[in-house]
Amino acid sequence: MVNTVILSYITFVYFVSFFFYLLMMVIGKSTLGRIATYVTLGGFVVHAFAIILRWIESYDLGIGHAPLSNLYESLIFFAWTIILLYLLIEWRTKNKSIGAIATLLAFGAMAYGSYSPTISSRIQPLVPALQSNWLLAHVITSFFGYAAFALAFGLSLMYLIKRLDNPEKQNMFLNLIPRLSILDDLTYQMVVIGFLLLALGIITGAVWAHSAWGSYWTWDPKETWSLITWLVYAALLHARMMRGWRGKRLAIFSIAGFLCVMFTYFGVNYLPGLHSYAQS
Amino acid sequence: MIKSPLDCFFPQIKLQFQKNSAIKKQNFEVLWGLTLYLIQVAFFRCEESGDTGCKWDLFFSLGDMAASKTTNNSNLIWNFFCSVNLTIFLLIILAITSIVGTVIPQQDSAVEFAQRLNPGFFRLFSFLQLFDMYHSIWFRILIGLLALNLIVCSIDRFPAIWKLFKTSPRPDRSKPFENIPPDWSFSVKGNIKDTSTPLHELLDGQFKKIKSKETDKGLYFYGEKGRYSYFGFYLVHLSILFIILGGILGSFFGFEAYVNIPEGDYVNSVRLRAGGAPVKLGFEIRCEKFFVEFYKDGTPKEYRSDITILADGKEALKGNLTVNNPITFRGITFYQSSYGTIPGNKARIGISRQGPNPSDVSITMELRKPVPLPGNDGNIHLADFRPDFMRLGPAVLLVVRPPEGEEKKLWIFRDHDSIRERFPEIFEKFPGLNPAAFEPYFFSLDQMESKNYTGLQVNKDPGVSFIWIGCFMMIVGFFIAFFQSHRGIFVRAQPTKKGIRISVAGRSNKNPVGLERELDKLSQKLRNLFMT
Numbered sequence: 068m069v070n071t072v073i074l075s076y077i078t079f080v081y082f083v084s085f086f087f088y089l090l091m092m093v094i095g096k097s098t099l100g101r102i103a104t105y106v107t108l109g110g111f112v113v114h115a116f117a118i119i120l121r122w123i124e125s126y127d128l129g130i131g132h133a134p135l136s137n138l139y140e141s142l143i144f145f146a147w148t149i150i151l152l153y154l155l156i157e158w159r160t161k162n163k164s165i166g167a168i169a170t171l172l173a174f175g176a177m178a179y180g181s182y183s184p185t186i187s188s189r190i191q192p193l194v195p196a197l198q199s200n201w202l203l204a205h206v207i208t209s210f211f212g213y214a215a216f217a218l219a220f221g222l223s224l225m226y227l228i229k230r231l232d233n234p235e236k237q238n239m240f241l242n243l244i245p246r247l248s249i250l251d252d253l254t255y256q257m258v259v260i261g262f263l264l265l266a267l268g269i270i271t272g273a274v275w276a277h278s279a280w281g282s283y284w285t286w287d288p289k290e291t292w293s294l295i296t297w298l299v300y301a302a303l304l305h306a307r308m309m310r311g312w313r314g315k316r317l318a319i320f321s322i323a324g325f326l327c328v329m330f331t332y333f334g335v336n337y338l339p340g341l342h343s344y345a346q347s
Numbered sequence: 348m349i350k351s352p353l354d355c356f357f358p359q360i361k362l363q364f365q366k367n368s369a370i371k372k373q374n375f376e377v378l379w380g381l382t383l384y385l386i387q388v389a390f391f392r393c394e395e396s397g398d399t400g401c402k403w404d405l406f407f408s409l410g411d412m413a414a415s416k417t418t419n420n421s422n423l424i425w426n427f428f429c430s431v432n433l434t435i436f437l438l439i440i441l442a443i444t445s446i447v448g449t450v451i452p453q454q455d456s457a458v459e460f461a462q463r464l465n466p467g468f469f470r471l472f473s474f475l476q477l478f479d480m481y482h483s484i485w486f487r488i489l490i491g492l493l494a495l496n497l498i499v500c501s502i503d504r505f506p507a508i509w510k511l512f513k514t515s516p517r518p519d520r521s522k523p524f525e526n527i528p529p530d531w532s533f534s535v536k537g538n539i540k541d542t543s544t545p546l547h548e549l550l551d552g553q554f555k556k557i558k559s560k561e562t563d564k565g566l567y568f569y570g571e572k573g574r575y576s577y578f579g580f581y582l583v584h585l586s587i588l589f590i591i592l593g594g595i596l597g598s599f600f601g602f603e604a605y606v607n608i609p610e611g612d613y614v615n616s617v618r619l620r621a622g623g624a625p626v627k628l629g630f631e632i633r634c635e636k637f638f639v640e641f642y643k644d645g646t647p648k649e650y651r652s653d654i655t656i657l658a659d660g661k662e663a664l665k666g667n668l669t670v671n672n673p674i675t676f677r678g679i680t681f682y683q684s685s686y687g688t689i690p691g692n693k694a695r696i697g698i699s700r701q702g703p704n705p706s707d708v709s710i711t712m713e714l715r716k717p718v719p720l721p722g723n724d725g726n727i728h729l730a731d732f733r734p735d736f737m738r739l740g741p742a743v744l745l746v747v748r749p750p751e752g753e754e755k756k757l758w759i760f761r762d763h764d765s766i767r768e769r770f771p772e773i774f775e776k777f778p779g780l781n782p783a784a785f786e787p788y789f790f791s792l793d794q795m796e797s798k799n800y801t802g803l804q805v806n807k808d809p810g811v812s813f814i815w816i817g818c819f820m821m822i823v824g825f826f827i828a829f830f831q832s833h834r835g836i837f838v839r840a841q842p843t844k845k846g847i848r849i850s851v852a853g854r855s856n857k858n859p860v861g862l863e864r865e866l867d868k869l870s871q872k873l874r875n876l877f878m879t
């Protein structure tokens with residue numbers, strides 16, 4: 068299928084932009100950063116095009132549905148949301164320092180989807196339980212939430228790296244990273260956005276489960292892990308808002324939160340349960 | 348006979364509880380000590396990060412929201428429950444303990460796991476109720492503590508928030524105008540008296556609670572918006588209480604049940620998943636027809652039941668039930684959940700007679716309707732239908748009544764030939780299975796009629812509306828809490844030698860960057876108003 072071929076090329080486009088972002092940080096030339104942005108933007112547009120193409124192809128097969136229904140499609144969409152949010156941040160803050168991490172994460176998701184032998188990229192028909200607009204809303208909100216947490220994770224890593232900075236050394240690479248307080252603030256804002264979207268994702272998922280199976284919450288491992296993730300970030304927000312936690316402690320908190328996100332996404336497949344992606 | 352393995356499994360746990368009450372007390376003390384320790388740990392001081400006070404805006408940004416603490420309450424327990432450290436602690440503990448239930452199989456699937464466990468662990472796990480931990484006492488206590496924490500905090504904070512909500516500043520203050528950027532101030536010609544009406548009109552359109560005051564220093568205006576944003580977090584916290592309440596209502600007054608209805612049949616009661624006596628619905632539900640549709644590759648595409656609900660002797664509701672489109676009647680909801688086939692009450696039986704005058708017929712027989720045998724050798728009838736008898740496939744129980752002598756009961760299998768291949772001697776060994784046991788006849792089951800049935804999940808959950816209201820409140824609350832702020836705007840018109848100097852200033856409880864933008868816009872508007 069054409070879309071999977073295009074998507075497997077996009078994987079390398081993101082690797083190229085990762086390379087340029089990295090080069091920009093090491094060498095410190097702004098031209099490199101500009102190239103990186105254009106490459107990413109180009110990849111992003113073609114990426115969107117390929118997703119739409121896949122949607123159309125599913126209709127040509129007579130089993131039309133939005134391309135958000137199995138692990139492959141979710142990984143492709145996850146990478147796309149990361150890049151979209153990252154480009155928004157770059158545009159709003161005019162700073163490219165987390166570009167390397169964002170494109171690396173997108174590259175990882177795309178490569179895992181396209182090249183892992185255990186993941187099928189075929190367009191599969193939707194079984195009755197998955198034919199629901201609530202499910203669509205659930206997947207979209209959840210993955211935008213995951214993407215926001217991914218960027219918060221990138222920012223937190225940057226924070227920890229920046230802390231190594233030593234005013235005397237004047238390390239070029241570290242100089243390009245924004246000030247600590249800015250990283251801290253951005254992390255916090257990404258966490259808030261992710262938290263809101265994750266809540267929406269859990270709610271739409273509950274509505275869907277309620278219409279498909281009759282109960283909005285069954286403590287299945289995937290549900291439980293998304294709740295765990297939500298609780299961890301809720302604790303993070305209270306720690307920041309009420310106790311004034313900042314800096315290193317918050318960065319570590321946000322990294323722990325992102326590990327929970329990753330476990331919700333992948334780790335749960337190794338636990339007993341019935342969530343849909345576990346089977347494909 | 349034991350209905351479900353759980354029936355024999357959970358009483359054991361209860362028993363364990365009674366026996367180990369001594370251990371319980373000890374455990375409780377340990378837990379309490381640990382709790383106190385963790386709370387201490389949670390009392391970290393804030394970390395100083397070099398340069399504070401930066402304003403870096405992405406989509407929005409937040410200032411410090413912590414309102415002033417009310418510390419005059421000296422009640423220890425009250426203070427314990429209105430601490431945000433307790434909140435953080437409980438959130439983290441809930442997160443950590445929730446992991447346990449995703450690793451240890453729960454409820455039905457726990458049985459197999461529990462059998463493989465060694466007795467010591469089994470006792471420990473069942474004592475801690477780990478085989479159904481999300482419904483265990485300690486997990487519920489944790490959630491209860493969280494709810495209590497929320498309620499106490501809300502009450503404790505309310506007076507302070509209410510004061511914030513109620514008070515509004517005098518309009519003629521000059522402090523807000525200190526250190527304003529030059530953009531927010533400009534001079535125009537004219538008389539100060541003429542500025543009053545246009546200023547009033549402009550502010551009226553955008554702000555609430557407009558106040559003005561004229562002093563000898565000039566003309567002062569105050570306006571504001573977003574006062575209600577103080578209650579955003581109340582809405583979020585209230586929503587969590589709603590959700591917890593919805594869960595409690597559901598578990599006390601709701602049920603989860605199922606029922607299988609053959610096509611053309613009706614039922615008026617359903618079986619609880621938890622076991623026990625069937626629950627009367629108070630009305631009848633009939634399955635008219637059941638359909639399955641498949642994709643080309645064999646994946647199921649749609650399950651559909653056409654159902655009719657009969658209440659008080661009348662047809663009350665008619666509809667199609669599909670997955671994701673349940674039907675609700677009198678607070679009870681029906682979900683399409685499974686399907687299957689059951690034998691009907693007709694079968695085609697082949698009767699062949701060997702020997703002197705052989706015959707070979709195939710007749711359709713109905714349940715319990717006797718049919719004479721061809722050679723006046725008595726009659727036969729069918730007494731039972733099984734879709735899968737002894738795991739050897741469909742079978743019927745054929746009863747042969749000869750004119751004299753005892754009747755014979757024979758199970759006749761549809762897959763006679765393949766069974767013989769797998770178990771060569773089986774029919775000879777067991778006369779009750781031998782289709783040739785009544786000589787000189789040989790019986791065969793040519794076809795068995797089957798009927799579809801639809802499997803429905805039947806739930807009642809009076810708490811579910813609370814859940815949805817709670818979810819809605821939470822999202823609205825989020826938006827108010829994070830994206831709205833209380834902004835107060837000050838406008839001042841001062842007489843100068845050349846004319847009038849107009850300045851704007853403002854303050855906000857959060858999102859300073861948003862406030863700046865708002866004031867930029869306002870000063871631009873004022874310029875347009877007075878400079879043209």
Ligand code: HEM
Pocket residue numbers: 301304305308309412413414429430431434493494496497500501504580583584587824825828
């Ligand atoms: C998960 C359940 C939650 C619990 C149990 C909880 C509990 C609490 C408690 C007890 C406080 C008061 C602390 C104090 O006054 O010292 C508090 C404050 C606060 N919570 Fe939550 N909260 C929860 C969820 C949330 C969520 C989802 C948000 C985010 C929108 C949030 C935002 C806040 C804020 C902003 C405050 C400070 C309010 C103020 O200044 O009075 N909480 N929370």
